[in-house]
Amino acid sequence: MCWLPVCVILLMELQVSSQERVEGFTRGKVILPCRYNVMPIEEVTIFWRYKDDRNVYNIVSGKADLTDQDRQFRDRTRMFPEEWANGNFSLLLTDLKDIDSGSYSCFIPTMNILRQVEFSVQE
C-alpha cells in the first residue's frame, strides 16, 4: 500500500513522461523508442517486454541475452549497442505483423525506470 497522493502523482508522471504512441505497417519495420537521458550506464541491464510479461529483448550486464525471447519476436529484433552510451535503448522490430500491436515496455531495473510504448500496426 502506498499513500494515496503519492500514488496519484507517480501515476501522472508515468502517463506524462513515458507513454509514447508509435505506428507501423505490416511487413514494415519500426523503432520503438526508449530514451534515458540522465547519465550513461556502463554495464546496462534492460528488459524489453510486450504486454507486461512477454520477453522481447534482454540486455544483461551490457550483453544481449535472447535465450528466453518469446517466439513471436525471433529473428525480428535488433538493438543498437553504439547508442547505449547516449542513453538510447531503442529497439528495432522488423517484418511487422498485425499481432505485434499492443503495449511494449522498456524497464531499467537498476534505475527503476519504466518507459512504455503503445504500438499499433496498420494494414
Ligand SMILES: *[C@@H]1O[C@H](CO)[C@@H](O)[C@H](O)[C@H]1NC(C)=O
Ligand atoms: C536511437 O537510436 C536509433 C538507432 O540508431 C535511432 O534511429 C534513433 O534516432 C535514436 N534516437 C534518438 C532520440 O537519438
